[in-house]
Amino acid sequence: MPDAIPVPPADAIHLDAISKRYGRTLALDGVSFAVREQELFALLGPNGAGKTTLLHILSSILRPDSGTALIDGIDVAKNPRAARQRLGIVFQEPSLDDRLTVRENLELHGLVFGVPRKLRRQRIEEMLALVELSDWAAKPVRTLSSGMKRRLEIARALIHDSGILLLDEPTVGLDAQTRDRIWAYLRRLRAERDITVLVTTHYIEEVESCDRVCIIDGGKVLALDTPEALKQAHGQALVRVTPLTEADSAAISAQYADRLTGRQGAELTLVSDDAFIAAFLAEFGTRISALKVEVPSLETVFLSLTGRELRDQAAGAREQTFAFGKRGGEHTR
Ligand SMILES: Nc1ncnc2c1ncn2[C@@H]1O[C@H](COP(=O)(O)OP(=O)(O)OP(=O)(O)O)[C@@H](O)[C@H]1O
Numbered sequence: 452m453p454d455a456i457p458v459p460p461a462d463a464i465h466l467d468a469i470s471k472r473y474g475r476t477l478a479l480d481g482v483s484f485a486v487r488e489q490e491l492f493a494l495l496g497p498n499g500a501g502k503t504t505l506l507h508i509l510s511s512i513l514r515p516d517s518g519t520a521l522i523d524g525i526d527v528a529k530n531p532r533a534a535r536q537r538l539g540i541v542f543q544e545p546s547l548d549d550r551l552t553v554r555e556n557l558e559l560h561g562l563v564f565g566v567p568r569k570l571r572r573q574r575i576e577e578m579l580a581l582v583e584l585s586d587w588a589a590k591p592v593r594t595l596s597s598g599m600k601r602r603l604e605i606a607r608a609l610i611h612d613s614g615i616l617l618l619d620e621p622t623v624g625l626d627a628q629t630r631d632r633i634w635a636y637l638r639r640l641r642a643e644r645d646i647t648v649l650v651t652t653h654y655i656e657e658v659e660s661c662d663r664v665c666i667i668d669g670g671k672v673l674a675l676d677t678p679e680a681l682k683q684a685h686g687q688a689l690v691r692v693t694p695l696t697e698a699d700s701a702a703i704s705a706q707y708a709d710r711l712t713g714r715q716g717a718e719l720t721l722v723s724d725d726a727f728i729a730a731f732l733a734e735f736g737t738r739i740s741a742l743k744v745e746v747p748s749l750e751t752v753f754l755s756l757t758g759r760e761l762r763d764q765a766a767g768a769r770e771q772t773f774a775f776g777k778r779g780g781e782h783t784r
Pocket residue numbers: 473474476477478496497498499500501502503504505620769
């Protein structure tokens with residue numbers, strides 16, 4: 452008997468030529484891509500790239516001007532209720548009821564989505580354990596730190612039959628440790644519960660552990676692949692050099708204007724390759740105090756695709772509007 456032909460994984464999300472305009476701003480310009488079942492898929496782009504607009508279209512909050520969005524094969528525009536039932540959504544704006552307890556928030560969500568009582572109870576306990584909030588179940592939400600609230604929102608998104616989790620910048624405004632924990636939960640969820648996760652972020656270092664990354668900028672998809680394949684196709688090596696004097700800095704900048712990609716304080720960043728470092732050191736070796744070599748990274752993938760460093764924009768306007776206070780090792784808004 453011939454070997455069975457492997458069945459290709461189905462698409463959990465399928466977007467075809469989605470465009471959306473707000474007045475003069477073309478927020479999405481013919482976006483097409485698919486997220487396979489059980490992928491941990493990142494949508495990476497700077498502020499204003501169109502990520503939130505895309506998630507709003509997938510969750511049927513917004514209608515696209517043109518194009519088709521499918522969730523588990525269901526057309527979102529034609530059958531929004533059925534499509535939404537498959538989705539667990541965590542938006543940027545917190546939407547928990549602060550006056551209710553942790554468990555009451557989950558109960559309420561289960562009721563709204565019509566989850567039968569017994570199953571609801573069981574899921575609530577499971578989800579509380581998953582995000583390590585079981586001990587907080589009876590506490591009012593207002594007493595939680597913002598990191599804990601984010602975890603609760605993730606738990607809440609999974610109380611109904613949501614096989615696909617959409618998260619819009621779930622780690623924005625959180626400290627590094629809390630961000631790591633959120634990602635650990637997402638990886639665990641994907642591994643233990645066969646869930647598809649589509650997450651948006653502008654933190655480039657977060658997407659290294661995703662199955663695939665879609666880089667979006669100015670409403671267009673620039674590249675989509677595994678982190679390794681993106682680095683191989685678009686990554687560049689960089690050197691960061693610190694010239695001894697302003698005159699040395701000016702000389703290096705003039706000589707290598709076509710390689711210069713950034714300047715932070717005294718440090719210059721230049722695109723490198725095998726021959727470059729030897730030639731550079733022969734000429735400027737005595738005129739610098741430091742030289743650091745960076746292997747191709749997703750940061751340089753973004754740079755070579757857009758001509759800009761994403762890191763420069765990481766401290767976006769939205770984060771600066773958060774007033775931070777510390778509680779239990781996690782920031783609060
Ligand atoms: N309601 C709106 N009215 C007008 N313009 C909008 C509206 N919402 C978004 N935009 C514009 O559309 C573009 C895409 O915005 P969107 O919020 O989707 O980007 P984003 O990648 O999610 O960025 P951010 O992380 O800042 O939310 C931006 O230029 C934004 O200013």
